[in-house]
Amino acid sequence: MLKIKKVVVGISGGVDSAVVALMLKNKGYSVQGLFMQNWDITDETGVCKTDEDFKDANIVCDKLQIPLVRVNFVKHYWNEVFSDLLKEYESGNTPNPDVMCNRHVKFDAFYHHAREHYNADAIATGHYARTSFGPYLEQYDSTKNVRLLKAVDVKKDQTLFLCQIKQEALRRTMFPLGEYIKVNVKKIALENTLEQIAKKKESMGICFIGSRNFPNFISEYVLNKPGNFVNIDDGKIVGQHNGIHQWTLGQRTKLTGLPVAYFTAKKDINTNDIYVVQGTGHPALYTESLYTSRPHWIHSCPTELERGKIFKCEFKFQHIENYISCQICLVQQGVVIILETPRRAVTPGQFAVFYKNEECLGSAKILHAGPSHHTLNLFKVTNKSSIYKNKLFNSKIDKSNRITFENDCVSVKVSTS
Numbered sequence: 001m002l003k004i005k006k007v008v009v010g011i012s013g014g015v016d017s018a019v020v021a022l023m024l025k026n027k028g029y030s031v032q033g034l035f036m037q038n039w040d041i042t043d044e045t046g047v048c049k050t051d052e053d054f055k056d057a058n059i060v061c062d063k064l065q066i067p068l069v070r071v072n073f074v075k076h077y078w079n080e081v082f083s084d085l086l087k088e089y090e091s092g093n094t095p096n097p098d099v100m101c102n103r104h105v106k107f108d109a110f111y112h113h114a115r116e117h118y119n120a121d122a123i124a125t126g127h128y129a130r131t132s133f134g135p136y137l138e139q140y141d142s143t144k145n146v147r148l149l150k151a152v153d154v155k156k157d158q159t160l161f162l163c164q165i166k167q168e169a170l171r172r173t174m175f176p177l178g179e180y181i182k183v184n185v186k187k188i189a190l191e192n193t194l195e196q197i198a199k200k201k202e203s204m205g206i207c208f209i210g211s212r213n214f215p216n217f218i219s220e221y222v223l224n225k226p227g228n229f230v231n232i233d234d235g236k237i238v239g240q241h242n243g244i245h246q247w248t249l250g251q252r253t254k255l256t257g258l259p260v261a262y263f264t265a266k267k268d269i270n271t272n273d274i275y276v277v278q279g280t281g282h283p284a285l286y287t288e289s290l291y292t293s294r295p296h297w298i299h300s301c302p303t304e305l306e307r308g309k310i311f312k313c314e315f316k317f318q319h320i321e322n323y324i325s326c327q328i329c330l331v332q333q334g335v336v337i338i339l340e341t342p343r344r345a346v347t348p349g350q351f352a353v354f355y356k357n358e359e360c361l362g363s364a365k366i367l368h369a370g371p372s373h374h375t376l377n378l379f380k381v382t383n384k385s386s387i388y389k390n391k392l393f394n395s396k397i398d399k400s401n402r403i404t405f406e407n408d409c410v411s412v413k414v415s416t417s
């Protein structure tokens with residue numbers, strides 16, 4: 001058992017962390033509030049959201065009579081999260097800064113600051129997630145690795161955003177809200193004189209940067225580079241864009257004067273073209289396979305994978321999305337994922353997150369999607385020589401649409417119907 005006296009809680013000025021601080025105080029811990037400042041630039045309306053949130057954080061800590069400090073992590077956020085985000089956009093990818101912020105700032109810089117400057121035995125946040133060590137580390141075991149588990153409130157579950165965090169911090173992290181549903185958390189706040197915070201509008205948008213007019217915001221940092229929108233079906237130019245960083249796969253384009261809506265299906269970083277398709281259900285938007293970089297496992301690499309075998313689990317890469325059953329295997333560059341059902345707009349730069357039942361196993365950055373239904377159909381119609389070669393991973397698709405991975409002896413049936 002871990003003896004816990006001092007807990008540093010991340011106070012954001014929102015209702016979730018306020019209730020966490022209240023719960024910790026009621027449990028008798030010595031609680032220190034810590035407000036992180038990770039961004040110091042005002043938005044388009046001249047408002048610095050950080051100052052407003054800090055005021056609310058002060059209200060919370062005054063009510064609960066716990067000390068609060070404001071710590072500047074702007075350099076950490078810029079170097080570890082934002083510069084990476086810009087590089088990803090420049091290379092045509094769509095990154096997930098919230099995942100990187102959790103990995104590098106909340107569960108690294110913040111964690112170490114709490115341990116070193118406040119002698120904290122543990123940190124706590126208002127994330128909706130659970131761990132195998134329990135909400136207050138009751139099951140802490142110095143000989144075992146901790147597991148990351150889904151929250152009881154399935155709609156609020158935030159494990160997807162925690163999919164890259166390291167063991168060291170997770171072992172000493174409390175998620176007291178993992179067993180609660182959001183409406184009850186608000187109720188607790190209302191019953192404990194935190195109504196002003198309970199009634200506050202939920203924060204939206206990118207962590208710390210807030211909700212913005214995204215194309216305008218990103219154009220302040222990434223140079224615009226105009227290019228063409230090209231129809232994937234006939235190769236005709238159907239419009240112009242200001243930069244591939246302003247568009248994400250699957251997004252509806254704002255091309256006017258055309259009878260049917262166009263959606264982005266593919267980006268070509270070399271020609272700066274964005275390939276578009278007519279209709280949101282076009283086969284070029286769907287795939288059943290994808291490739292990632294090397295994975296990060298929260299607890300440990302599944303033994304099947306270590307033995308070079310296929311591992312069955314569930315996959316998702318966006319918060320509001322159903323889990324899809326999948327088979328994965330390790331290859332030199334990372335992971336090959338074969339989905340049971342097709343997925344629309346598999347987006348490079350996002351994290352493929354792996355789950356098994358209640359557990360979030362870990363994640364890997366999506367490098368690119370496998371052949372789309374459109375490619376597979378073209379191949380069936382036009383290519384008599386039976387082999388579709390995928391350059392990056394040496395995967396082959398034969399006439400009956402089986403994908404084989406040469407180096408890893410994997411053969412998976414892909415349905416294209």
Ligand SMILES: Nc1ncnc2c1ncn2[C@@H]1O[C@H](COP(=O)(O)OP(=O)(O)OP(=O)(O)O)[C@@H](O)[C@H]1O
Nearest residue numbers: 010011012014015016017034035036125126127203
């Ligand atoms: N500026 C901040 N300073 C300290 N901790 C923070 C800050 N922002 C977020 N956190 C911590 O991370 C947790 C999750 O933040 P996130 O913004 O994802 O969720 P949230 O549901 O909006 O939380 P809250 O209601 O507490 O604002 C928060 O509950 C809090 O513990």
